[in-house]
Amino acid sequence: MSSPTQAHRSAEEIGRTAAGPRPLPALGAQRAAAELSHVDTTLGNGLRVLAVRNATVPLVELRLWVPFGGEDRLHAAIAEVLAETVLSGTARRDRVEIDAELALIGGDLGSGVDPERLYFSGSALAEGLPTLLDVLGDALTGATYSDTEVLRERDRLLERIAVARTQPRTIAREALQKHRYGDHPVTRETPEAHEVATVTPEQVRALHAASVLPRGSVLVLVGDIDPQSVPAEVERALGGWASDRVAVRLPVLPELTGGDVLLVPRAGAVQSQIRLSTQAVPRTDPRYPAAQLANLAYGGYFSSRLVENIREDKGYTYSAHSGFEFTADQAVLNVEADTANEVTPAALLETRYELARLGLVPPTAEETESVRQYAIGSLVTASSSQAGLAAQLTALASAGLGVEWLQQHPARLAAVTGEQVAQAALEFFAPGRFTGVVVGDADLLAAKLTALGGVTVRD
Structure with a gap:
């Protein structure tokens, strides 16, 4: 135990030795998914x-x-x-x-x-x-x-x-x-x-x-x-719960196409909400594993490019995130960030910049391997508890999938190549494919946002 007078050491100091930074242990080999009875x-x-x-x-x-x-x-x-x-x-x-x-x-x-x-x-x-x-x-x-x-x-x-x-x-x-x-x-x-x-x-x-x-x-x-x-x-x-009729499914969603971002006025708001969205592919599409890894590299976890840019580097937001949203057998990809009014135009600009950069400067081999390990590890972790596994299987079952898909997905992620991730980045993350909204004070935001282009103001 340290004494009360001992100086506090920062995380950086703890992580260094006289010979330099402490090396990180190598990632362990990915274990095969356990069989589920x-x-x-x-x-x-x-x-x-x-x-x-x-x-x-x-x-x-x-x-x-x-x-x-x-x-x-x-x-x-x-x-x-x-x-x-x-x-x-x-x-x-x-x-x-x-x-x-x-x-x-x-x-x-x-x-x-x-x-x-x-x-x-x-x-x-x-x-x-x-x-x-x-x-x-x-x-x-x-x-x-x-x-x-x-x-x-x-x-x-x-x-x-x-x-x-x-x-x-x-x-x-x-x-x-x-x-x-x-x-x-x-x-x-x-x-x-x-x-x-x-x-x-x-x-x-x-x-x-x-x-x-x-x-x-x-x-x-x-x-x-x-x-x-x-x-x-x-x-x-x-057994007494019975009917010849079939439960009513939601009508099929219209496919999203790219278009202007809509500025939705919210007078007096001190923060703005940026929400972008594009059509994606469902879990059953062969391109989904590569798109999943590309999304993680863009904004799907804390070490992503979007978070590094608008949170860590520029401090525009406390949280930024991108991820898939599934409805039946359809999927969209969403990007979101909440920002102070004075940095909202800059944050939207950087968000679009990172979308374009992902396609033009695709994830490196190191980035790809990092997001691959994160995707597999988080899937295994989320499925390790009874509640987590039940949630995963319910989401899959609602789209007609089951245990087999869950067990086989780590192998699909492991098989994705860097070229496939680069192709997914170019195919799904082009800024022109996205539409969305910015909700905020139009008196403060309208002139700068419309100057960026691709933004219209709701009447």
Whole structure:
């Protein structure tokens, strides 16, 4: 232990010796992905069940993904209220009894919704899986949506929407969605408060009956379980959840084309939100592994070029990031940064510069190997826990993929060549392919941003 009077040493000092900087240890050899004992099957009611054994702890993680698209203008508002109240009581259990039964198995169960899906997530002691499934099945087939619960949760939701609509990230996300997709249902991530205020218990019950359907849905279970026995357990608990109709998927998104960035005025804002987006390729495309590595080199992790430029070198932003966004079997690539008003034009300029530089001066062999190791390592790390593996598999299953894709992806990343990364950089990161928004104070930003070119101001 150092004495109280000992001078504090910086990280740089700690990392140096009399002979120079301490050498970093060499990267270890990449291990092959572990085999996962699993079952992937579809039940008679059309529900796909993906059960995976991961016995690191005596728990089980549950994820249910129900396609929940809707084109009616009020769909988003009713769906939000439904997600808030689907676990508030059934014909067999009230809210207190649901919570009590889950507590006895060390469990929890929650629900949420977005324009693409209604989802349930929960966990419990592995021995409590039958109870967890029974509670879920009860909610799916017998949720009552009592007037009292619906009206109470509706009022709480109105308060949360009011707060959310004051948040810069929410405002920027909504602006980007509308700029990309117009009036497509995918843009209704946060419903309008006046629409939520009109939702009735009858509308919620009707939406449940019409749209909470097993055919086309996916149930993922990961934990200290025997995958072979899971389908029968799910059949017993959810066998009564049945319909000949198929759950409603979100309409196909229009393909993005490059175009001007739209300046969305937000009077008095002290910060601006830069959001750029372009069409990308889905996970099943042979070019995806190379595009994934190119994205990491551009802005996908802390040592990327974008972060090094506008955060570390110039201090324009605290955080900058780029990454893929998947909707069904489609994908886009997003770039985002929040900046102070006085540096917003410069930050946009440098963001575009790094896009162009990635194609013209592609990642070096050292950069490529660094992002490759990061991609493989982060995938393995994210899949090592039960919750992380369940999240990964749910995202894959919603696009029709499964355990095999996850296990084979490290090998695909390992096989990517530097030439393929360079080609992906040139193909997907050309500045002209991007469109997007800047949300900020137009009085301060309009003249400088429009002078950059490729920026228009919303009326």
